[in-house]
Amino acid sequence: MNVEILSRELIKPYTSTPPSLGRYKISIVDELSPVMNVPTIFYYAADIHGSGIENGTSISRCMHLKKSLSRVLTRFYPFAGRYVKESYMVDCSDQGAEFVEAKVDIRLDEIIGQGKDLKVELLNSLLPRPIGAGDEITDPVLAIQVSFFTCGGWAIGVLSSHRIADISTTSTLIKEWAIEAKLLLGGYDENQVAVTPLWNSASLFPGQKLSGLPLGLTRAKENVEDHKIVTKKFLFSKSAISKIREKARLDKSSDRLPTRVQSLWGIIGKAIIDIYVADPEKPRGFLIIQAVNIRERTDPPIPKHQCGNLYLISTTQSVAGEKGVDFEGLVYQCTCSAKRDVEICKMLLSAGDGGRLISQGFNDLTKSLTNPEISSVSLFSDWSKFPLYEADFGWGKPVWVSSANIPLRNNVYLFSEKFGGSIEAWVNLHIDDMPKFEQDPNIMEFTT
Template sequence: MKVEHLSTEVIKPCTSTPLSLRDYKISIVDELAPVMNVPVILYYPTDDIHSSGKENGTSISKCMHLKKSLSKVLTRFYPFAGRYMKDLYMVNCSDQGAEFVEAKVDIRLDELIGRGKDMKVELLNSLLPRPIGAGDEVTDPMLAVQVSVFACGGCAIGVLSSHRIADISTISTLIKEWATDAKLLLGAFDENDPVPVSPIWNSASLFPGKKMSGLPLGLIREKENIDNPKFATKKFYFSSSAIAKIRKKARLDNSSEKLPTRVQSLWGIIGKAIIDINVANPEKPRGFLIIQAVNMRERTDPPIPKNQCGNLYLISTVQSLAGEKGVEFQGLVDNLTRFVKRDVEVCKMLWTAGNGAQLISQGFNELIKCLTDPEMSCVNLFTDWSKSPFYEADFGWGKPVWVSSVNVPVINHVYLLRDKSGEGIEAWVNLKIDDMPKFEQDSNIMEFTT
């Protein structure tokens, strides 16, 4: 697959950001977020990219339509049109704009999606406009988009957003609102479509910044090496029936009718396989750490609303030792479940405890310490995107047929995305290139994935 860039331009908000909003202060969670861009790609099949509709009686191309609607949505999501001032721990929202790249691909969309497990995920990085690690410099856009048109006329919309101001909930809100504005421009909006919302950008007033450093994930600013990667990324599909079996297997007490959640059960299966690989060498330490992001929205008291933007998550950690034969599956799932429940309770106390900043930074500090701990065999980062409504993003020509991540060069990093039906889940697993064959041959992974 070859991708050729055709043009690059800057898209600015159609209405200037008021002077009172030009200096956007970031919260403590924003400060602690890793220096990276968060990638997501949405894929749309079509036979004619110039048939997206009529505006003022004139046929317009999809790219032009996307530019106009992006310009409109940026008026409400104005920090995405700014630039991060890392010395000041704030975003300068003076409408410098988002980056918009047009590209063409030399294969059909169905040729790419049809490769299934044999897909070389590293190739998907070429559908992104910038490197994942290129963030935090004053020249870096907070939002970059690449629209790649396939030989069949289908297209991929690759979105990169700075982790400095956005978690996955914020990104999915942006994409949903962008799609809503696009349908409004086409006159294709109907009564069943969601009404545009006003995003809230005051997270720094909830959790003031402390001028802290972000997570050191080791990402570089250069473009990811597609031809000779150090890390391998593969997607593993868990059907709804497989997930149901995993949940039953994960139950610690067979007499209990309550099953672990879908997500915690999958984390257990995947986490066990990764941990067992890392502790297989008897000369290596057996300590391990699992990190999960817990969304704070609607879990605090009073609740943080869904349309609150920025980074609003806690880091939930499970630290333990594996035995000579690895880690026990049911016990691992039980620990993952208990620790997330503990941190959900922490969410409720953030305002009343009086030490919200300390509670938030605790998990981040634990991760930073473990990343350099010689007694730690492996650190696993788990991120759940399966509840994000990416498959609802209809820009006026239908919903996406697929939503993907890419090759994120971070060891033992796993994303969960739901499939188009909403029943199955894709696990995007990033490992050292030598560890991937061992992971694929794990008995549980072989049994439950297709």
């Protein structure tokens, strides 16, 4: 797949950011988040009129997307700024979000139709910048690439800096951008009310000038030959998830089943952990990390549209047996850890030491990365509940939403499938570990 860049420019907010909002302070969670851009790619089929690069429709489409992006940046103004790491602030002087237009020499169905055989690293060409290129004063906080396929299909690749946004903030931005785009096309919907994003997370959890998670991402363009991390997509059907939940039930006499997500964490986590503990020379300690969204779980509740990074790191640490880790026990441990941290969320605003409670999970992860007793550290993020498939810019909803090749070892993301209640697991593993993971009996049994 070859991608030709046609243009690259900066899109500024439609209305200038007031001087009083010119310096955006980041919170302690923003500080502790890793230096990276979070990738999300939205794919759209050609409409009945066609949108190929050859008929000029791509030009008008990009103009429309730029205009609506400019309008939404007025409300999401930190995305048009630049992060100043020396002062732990975003300079909101309307420098602009990056907007790239490109054309691709293949059809869209040549990507979507690949299934498990898809070479995910090719998708990184649909992103405007390297995933690890963040935190420098010259780096845009938001970068967009609109790519047009030969069939008339197209894709929007989004990179949002983890310094100011988690997937909740990014999904809110995308949804509001899509609404602005439809309004410009005359597609007014009285049921859609513009969101007023809240940019005051630092007042809830003040920054302490801490360093982000040392995950080792480089600023270079992702290259599997260099970083040795491969990404594959595994589909768990609705019926397979039901079977996994039944299998994960620790108390077989109980009617209560573990959640869909915790059951998937168990089946995937066990497969990863068993790769490591199969070597008798390696320690059997392992750590599983889950990201827990803080929003609407505090007392009083933080609003759904509060912007920034608002999540806890939930840790599950234990030791595997000689034959590996017990599946039901692992699901139970992950469930207990998540429930514990949901309870912690309730205390974050009232306990007076919310920053300490938040930083504890980050500290546990940092220590585990150099702990000789732990052979496996896995990071899990659930994106399946976010409305990514609602991103209709006026020409229909996406036919697919994907991640990309993220060079972080043992890093897993869950995406909901568009139809049918299935879930896609995007698994990032060392190139030597992926074949072992694919041959795991549970992975072979429950994925398609």
